[in-house]
Amino acid sequence: MSKAVFDIDTKAAEDRLMRYLAIEGQSGEEKLIAEAIIDDLKSIGVPASACRFDDAHKKIPLPAQIGNLFVSLPGTRKGPGLVFATHMDVVPLCKGARPKRKGNRIFPEGTTALGGDNRTGCAVLSTLAQTLLQSKLDYPPITLLYTVREESGIQGAEHMDPSLLNGAKTCFNFDGKSAAxxxxxxxxxxxxxxHIHGKASHAGVSPEKGISSTLVAAIALAEVKRGGWWGKVKKQSNRGTSNAGIFAGKDGKPAGDATNVVTDYVYVRGEARSANARFAAEITAAYKAAFAKAAGMVKDDRGGRAKVKFTGKAQYPPFNLPESAPAVKHAKRAAEMLGLKPTCVFSNGGLDANFFAKHGxxxxTLGAGQHEIHTVKEFVELAQFAEGCQIAVALATLKA
Ligand SMILES: [Zn+2]
Structure with a gap:
């Protein structure tokens, strides 16, 4: 357990979190929560003119009501500015969530997720603003950044406008369980x-006249496995993972129409991950080669083969800060100041920080009490939420 170093209005912070949790806001529908955050910030003395949106929503290829919200706090001292970030959207399972406090935790009433991922982060940032504005603490220029569409593929962070960061190079992102x-x-x-386009034929009368897309896909995936590119992938010093997650027919229907028809079309979608961007691309290339090879192994009676159209693309870039990076040292000092034992973690999932790195x-990224996220068992641990608020203030006020 950490010690509370800063005088934070815990009651106001918890009330704020309860309010934020009760607001809907799936990816692309962050308007209501953004308005609630701005109202909240105005009520604690942040001028409306300090709140600005970028135009990320115009660049994101999916529907999006608003862009990312940037809030500038001018600071009481000069010095390199800091960014405190978090995402506003919650996963679809949070639809209709009604937060309820039981003891030192907040649970969803009913059978939804809660949205602690990531309304805990939103409440930490707003509580940081309240604490800084209502205290005599010294802090540099700060930008609070509330992003959109994190859960749908980190699109808000990808398309954000870095010119609204006031030149800051260091960011602390709140999206997780523990401040340590x-x-x-x-x-x-x-x-x-x-997309695999084969050829339909009666499977009982003339199967030899058909080209089975299902067989092409099956052989391709077996080929991927044989080559060591399936699941956990290890090649020399490179590590990665891969998966074929969706195996379907037209318009998301099952692959194939009937047992007596040779399947003429199959759609497969998957992913590859690695700490090394080039290796993730290599894994994707191995899938591409396997589908091409499989297409050559399934022929009809006249030598015809399936048409395979494979496309792969980078989704988000990896990043890895050394322990000597100023942001890491700063975060460690802040955690130690609260009596926590910080450890550095490498995540196998992407988060806003992946694209923040690309924007310089x-x-x-630290946590503020999220647990069992993306499930109906989700809850917020209020002691950890309070710790998240404490470490945010420590990070903002510690001299570099
Ligand atoms: Zn999250």
Whole structure:
């Protein structure tokens, strides 16, 4: 357990978290929560003119109501600015969530997830603003960054406008369980998809006249496995993972229409991850080669083969901060100041920090009490939420 070093209005912070948790806001529908955050910030003395949106929603290829929200706090001292970030959206399972406090935890009433991922982060940032504005603490210029569409593929962070960061290079992102677990790196990911067009034929009367797309896909995946590219992938010093997650027919229907028809079309979609962007691309290339090879192994009676259209693309880049990075050292000092034992963690999932790195922000991600996220068992541990608020203030006020 940590010690509370800063005088934080815990009651106001918890009330704020309860309010934020009760607001809907799936990916692309963050308008309501953004308005609630701005109202909240105005009520604690942040001028409306300090709140600005970028135009990420115009660049994101999916529907999005608003862009990312940037809030500038001018600071009481000069010095390199800091960014405190978090995402506003919650997963679809949170639809209709009604937060209820039981003892030192908050649970969802009913059968939804809660949205502690990531309304805990939103409440930490707003509580940081309240604490700084209502105290005599000294702090440098700070930008609070509330992003959109994290859960749908880190799109808000990908398309954000870095010119609104006031030149800051260091970021602390709140999106996790514990203030002591410092996420300082994460894998990058590729996504791929393949359309396999074979040829239908009566499976009982003339199967030899058909080209089975199902067989092409099956052989391709077996080939991927044989080559050591399936699941956990290890090649020399490189490590990664891969998966074929969706195996379907047209419009998401099952692959194939009937048992007596040779399947003429199959769609497969998957991913590859690695700490090394090039290796993730290599895994994707192995899938591509396997589908091409499989297409050559399934022929009809006249030598015809399936048409395979494979596309792979980078989804988000990996990043990995050394322990000597100023952001990591700063986060460690802040954690130790609260009596915590910080450890650096490398994440096998992507988060906003992956794209922050691309925008020139050196980012450490910390937690504020999320548990069992993306499930109906989700809850928030209020002691850890309070710790998240404490460490945010420590990070903002510690001299570099
Ligand atoms: Zn999250």
């Amino acid at each position: 677990d410092l996420i300082t790196g994460a894998v990058g990911a590729q996504s791929w998809e393949v 922000l050196s980012t450490v």
